[in-house]
Amino acid sequence: MSVMRLGYVHVRVTDLEEAKSHYGNTMGLLEVANEGNKVFYKGWDEYDHHSVVLEEGGVGLVKLGYKVSESSDLDDIEIKATRFGATVERMAKGDNLSVGDGLRITLPSDHVVEIYHEIEYLGTETGRINPDPWPRFRRGVGAPRIDHALITVEEPALVERFFADVMSFMVSERVIVSNENPEVIGSWMYCAGTPHDIAFIKGPNGKLHHFAFALESWSDVLHAGDIFAMDDVPVDVGPTRHGITRGQTIYYFDPSGNRNEVFTGGYLTFPDFPSITWTADQLAKGIFYISRELNERFTSVLT
Amino acid sequence: MCKVRVDAEDVEVEAGLEETILEALRRCGYAYRWGCRRGGCGVCKVDLLQGEVDYRRNVSELVLSATERDGGVALSCRARPRGDVTIRLRDERLKKCYGILAT
Numbered sequence: 333m334s335v336m337r338l339g340y341v342h343v344r345v346t347d348l349e350e351a352k353s354h355y356g357n358t359m360g361l362l363e364v365a366n367e368g369n370k371v372f373y374k375g376w377d378e379y380d381h382h383s384v385v386l387e388e389g390g391v392g393l394v395k396l397g398y399k400v401s402e403s404s405d406l407d408d409i410e411i412k413a414t415r416f417g418a419t420v421e422r423m424a425k426g427d428n429l430s431v432g433d434g435l436r437i438t439l440p441s442d443h444v445v446e447i448y449h450e451i452e453y454l455g456t457e458t459g460r461i462n463p464d465p466w467p468r469f470r471r472g473v474g475a476p477r478i479d480h481a482l483i484t485v486e487e488p489a490l491v492e493r494f495f496a497d498v499m500s501f502m503v504s505e506r507v508i509v510s511n512e513n514p515e516v517i518g519s520w521m522y523c524a525g526t527p528h529d530i531a532f533i534k535g536p537n538g539k540l541h542h543f544a545f546a547l548e549s550w551s552d553v554l555h556a557g558d559i560f561a562m563d564d565v566p567v568d569v570g571p572t573r574h575g576i577t578r579g580q581t582i583y584y585f586d587p588s589g590n591r592n593e594v595f596t597g598g599y600l601t602f603p604d605f606p607s608i609t610w611t612a613d614q615l616a617k618g619i620f621y622i623s624r625e626l627n628e629r630f631t632s633v634l635t
Numbered sequence: 636m637c638k639v640r641v642d643a644e645d646v647e648v649e650a651g652l653e654e655t656i657l658e659a660l661r662r663c664g665y666a667y668r669w670g671c672r673r674g675g676c677g678v679c680k681v682d683l684l685q686g687e688v689d690y691r692r693n694v695s696e697l698v699l700s701a702t703e704r705d706g707g708v709a710l711s712c713r714a715r716p717r718g719d720v721t722i723r724l725r726d727e728r729l730k731k732c733y734g735i736l737a738t
């Protein structure tokens with residue numbers, strides 16, 4: 333076995349107090365720890381120690397953490413990443429609060445990805461014995477868990493090859509220029525049974541387009557939209573549906589301008605999932621299926 | 636109250652004490668290119684031709700560098716006018732969004 337899921341997203345925020353209000357009160361994440369200029373959160377349905385790390389100072393992505401199922405996967409990925417030509421270093425237990433030994437890989441796109449196997453177990457809010465379907469007192473959106481991240485990269489085909497060869501991810505959907513010109517300008521990849529655990533679109537290296545929280549239903553997405561209005565959260569697009577992934581969505585911005593998404597739905601993927609292709613002339617429909625319009629922000633706002 | 640003038644547009648709006656340039660123009664029904672409206676993306680930068688602004692919230696050096704600030708660039712979603720200001724949009728025209736509803 334190999335990579336199981338996106339385990340954590342570590343982002344920079346310009347003002348920690350404002351960010352805490354957003355991720356705590358608006359998104360309803362649970363603060364589990366803080367350490368210096370960092371705060372650690374988890375969703376109510378996540379059992380590992382944390383899934384979101386906020387670090388004060390600047391904006392944008394610090395790193396993504398992916399959790400593997402066996403400690404031997406670390407050796408395997410280290411060999412493959414080195415062979416691929418990526419920069420790989422070992423990270424030690426304690427480099428990240430509560431996270432064990434692992435790998436820190438710098439992608440060809442300059443993004444940092446950490447691979448780990450151990451992290452402290454905290455349990456979900458509903459427990460493991462005769463659990464209720466959701467915790468009785470949720471705040472704001474009440475996001476149960478994180479889902480995926482979308483990053484921008486100068487060479488999507490190269491980063492796609494990295495995730496395929498080194499991480500054993502599969503492509504669920506791909507955007508190419510045209511049938512005549514199969515240059516990849518976007519790729520959505522999965523390791524678990526969802527439409528995507530990582531995605532990238534062509535753009536500057538090292539940047540974050542968004543990271544997403546999974547919600548249970550379309551009505552939860554609408555409920556999240558109501559909360560965004562109550563808390564005056566700037567909404568980028570939505571509620572609407574994506575053509576790519578078929579998911580239902582709202583894009584919005586955290587108080588530092590990092591784009592977040594609430595996401596639900598989408599199909600199931602299996603190791604034999606046949607990849608779907610979109611051509612660039614249909615990109616707007618692929619991204620926002622209902623309006624079939626891309627706003628300028630979608631491609632220009634990155635952190 | 637301070638006045639926000641938009642150069643080359645014959646538009647002038649009043650900004651409240653706590654309002655940013657972008658908030659004041661939006662409240663009056665105007666639109667131009669903006670992004671996250673939270674100081675993170677830099678899409679709403681304008682040139683400050685006259686007057687002074689300040690920033691009540693932290694603005695990352697990654698988004699607006701000291702050189703840009705000194706060179707008269709303002710991040711309009713975070714910049715509050717301190718006295719009357721004149722700004723210039725970058726390669727675009729101001730849009731009046733409310734149309735017939737506008738007074």
Ligand SMILES: [Fe+2]
Pocket residue numbers: 480482542544593595
């Ligand atoms: Fe997404």
